[in-house]
Amino acid sequence: xxxxxxxxxxxxxxxxxxITAQIMWPGDVNNNGIxxxxxxxxxxxxxxxxxxxxxxxxxxxTPQNIAPWSQTFPNGVNYAFADIDGDGEVENSxxxxxxxxxxxxxxxxxxxxxxxxxGGAPLRIHLIPSVVQTGPGTPINIEVRLGDAANPLTNVYGxxxxxxxxxxxxxxxxxxxxxxxxxxxxxxxxNETRNFFQKNETIGRAEMGITRTNQVPASGQGRVGSFYVxxxxxxxxxTVDTFRISIDSVVLYDSNLQAYAVQGDTAMVRIVxxxxxxASEPGQSNAAFVQITPNPMHRLALIETTEExxxxxxxxxxxxxxxxxxxxxxxTRYRLQMTDVPAGMYLLHGQxxxxxxxxxxxxxxx
Numbered sequence: 001x002x003x004x005x006x007x008x009x010x011x012x013x014x015x016x017x018x019i020t021a022q023i024m025w026p027g028d029v030n031n032n033g034i035x036x037x038x039x040x041x042x043x044x045x046x047x048x049x050x051x052x053x054x055x056x057x058x059x060x061x062t063p064q065n066i067a068p069w070s071q072t073f074p075n076g077v078n079y080a081f082a083d084i085d086g087d088g089e090v091e092n093s094x095x096x097x098x099x100x101x102x103x104x105x106x107x108x109x110x111x112x113x114x115x116x117x118x119g120g121a122p123l124r125i126h127l128i129p130s131v132v133q134t135g136p137g138t139p140i141n142i143e144v145r146l147g148d149a150a151n152p153l154t155n156v157y158g159x160x161x162x163x164x165x166x167x168x169x170x171x172x173x174x175x176x177x178x179x180x181x182x183x184x185x186x187x188x189x190x191n192e193t194r195n196f197f198q199k200n201e202t203i204g205r206a207e208m209g210i211t212r213t214n215q216v217p218a219s220g221q222g223r224v225g226s227f228y229v230x231x232x233x234x235x236x237x238x239t240v241d242t243f244r245i246s247i248d249s250v251v252l253y254d255s256n257l258q259a260y261a262v263q264g265d266t267a268m269v270r271i272v273x274x275x276x277x278x279a280s281e282p283g284q285s286n287a288a289f290v291q292i293t294p295n296p297m298h299r300l301a302l303i304e305t306t307e308e309x310x311x312x313x314x315x316x317x318x319x320x321x322x323x324x325x326x327x328x329x330x331x332t333r334y335r336l337q338m339t340d341v342p343a344g345m346y347l348l349h350g351q352x353x354x355x356x357x358x359x360x361x362x363x364x365x366x
Contacts, residue, residue, distance in 0.1 A: 022066045026059045026084045027101030031077050033109035035101045037160020037209040038251045040196055042073060043098060044158050044211025045257070046082035046090045047194075057086020059097035061104050074257045095194055102198045102207070114160075114251040117264025122151045123252070125161060127245055127267035131317050134345040135272055135362045137171075137233035137296045142245060142267045144179075144208075146187070146252075147221030153260075154219040156187060159252035160209025161264065167204030169232050169243045169271060174201035176230040179208045186220025187212070195225070217255040231271055233296075239273040272360065290350065292336070296362035299341070303334040307352035314338070314361070315347045322346055338363060 027035035029042040051069030058064075066080040073079070084094040084101075126145040134140055147153045167174025179197035187193060192214040199206035210224060227245065235241050247264030254260070289306040303309075308331050314324040327335040336348075343365040349358050 022068065022078065022080075023063045024066045024081045025061060025063060025101075025104075025106050026057075026086070027061065027098045027104065028106065029077070029082045029084070029098075030073070030075070030112050031081055032112040033107050034105045035098065035103065036114060037162070037196075037207050038112045038114045038253075040095075040098060040160060040194075040209045041158035041211045041251070041253050042077070042257070043082050043084070043090065043094060044194060044213050045073065045215065045255070046071070046079045047211075047213035048215075049079050049082070049090045050088055051080055051083065053088040054080065054083060054086030057083075059085045059100065061101050061106075063106070092194070095196065099196055099198055102196075103200070112251070113253065113257070113259030114162075114249055115259075116249050117161075117247050117262065121261040121263040123147055123153060123260055124151070124263040125159075125247060125250060125265055127247070127265040129267045129269045131269060131344060133270040133272060133317050134231060135296070135360055136231055136235055137364070138345060138362055139228065139230050139343055139365055140243075140269055142227040142229065142269075143223055144225050144227065145221075145223050149221065152219065152221040153252075155217040155254040156212075156219065156260075157217045157253050157255045157257075158209065158211030159250065159262070160207060161247050161250045162205070162207045163245055163247045163264075164205050165229075165245045166243050167201055169235075169241060170201070170204075171230040171232055172201075174204055175199070177201075177206070178228045179225055180228060181210060181225040182223050185224050186222055187218045187224050189218060189220075190214070190216075192216070212255075215255070231269075235271060235273060241271045243269045243271055289354070290348075290357050290359055292348070292359060292361060295360075296364045297336075298364050299338045301336045301361070302329075303336050303348075305332045305334075305352055307354045308332065309334060310351045310353065312348065312350040315349065316341075317345055317347070336361070 029039035052067035069079040071079040082090045084097040128143040130141040181195040195210045197208040246266040250262040252260040252262050291304045293302045314322045316322045322341050324338045343363050346361045348361050
């Protein structure tokens with residue numbers, strides 16, 4: 001073999017390797033052009049797998065050559081794409097690297113099962129708020145339920161959804177919203193799940209997801225977690241507003257990465273200023289002056305009236321009597337104390353010689 005022939009063969013080999021090399025972007029596990037919740041479920045399916053270390057690999061959002069592993073996902077993508085940091089193992093530490101690159105795109109995005117909420121689908125993600133009405137500065141919980149008794153799920157490996165929320169009604173510039181997974185739920189029956197929650201509070205858009213990690217799917221229905229939201233303490237220019245969380249798109253995979261059609265949901269909680277009810281409800285006299293300080297309160301407040309208080313009652317937002325003590329300090333001053341009530345909004349009904357009144361009382365977390 002002549003030297004020229006050797007050089008040509010070597011060049012041909014290098015060119016062939018370059019052409020056939022697979023390129024990955026760390027975080028885009030399914031190689032469809034975007035790092036999002038679908039990739040998180042792929043990561044969960046490959047969790048615990050090992051293979052060759054990626055030469056010179058890192059988790060930066062840059063194109064990198066993979067060293068192919070022996071395993072592939074059902075769609076043909078190599079498991080090496082799930083090794084986000086390139087250390088030769090798909091493990092918990094890869095999740096933080098995925099979250100660093102969440103939402104980033106490259107090239108042309110191709111479909112991956114993540115689609116708009118299907119309005120006619122029998123399966124549904126339910127968003128259930130802890131209250132239907134509350135006041136500024138209060139925390140609320142919005143339960144996330146997957147399926148229901150009439151439409152349970154089978155062979156579920158993971159799900160995720162993208163949603164938008166009213167960031168102008170959330171504390172800390174839209175950032176005071178978090179997701180907590182329900183440990184021991186039907187999807188986490190053996191503590192073999194991971195969850196993620198990422199948000200862009202500037203525009204009020206976010207994504208959350210849960211994936212199994214032991215290659216064993218789950219079946220069932222019901223609660224999988226909840227959002228914890230702190231409502232802004234001032235409603236600018238309004239006495240009434242509505243906080244919303246609305247699901248935009250969903251992906252739900254079985255263990256073969258086949259996608260289910262899922263219907264989304266919207267949760268709404270009415271936000272009212274503390275004195276809104278008294279000022280707007282018919283059939284009540286507002287001549288009875290009542291001042292509650294502080295409000296919001298930490299289970300102890302001072303009530304001042306212009307006339308002696310004849311009767312009173314404290315109700316929660318479902319109309320149930322809430323436990324409270326009212327101590328008379330003087331003819332027109334009283335101390336309201338609540339020790340065994342959860343944080344939230346309550347209604348103080350009362351009567352003086354000047355008429356009846358109704359005031360909202362906001363109880364803050366302890």
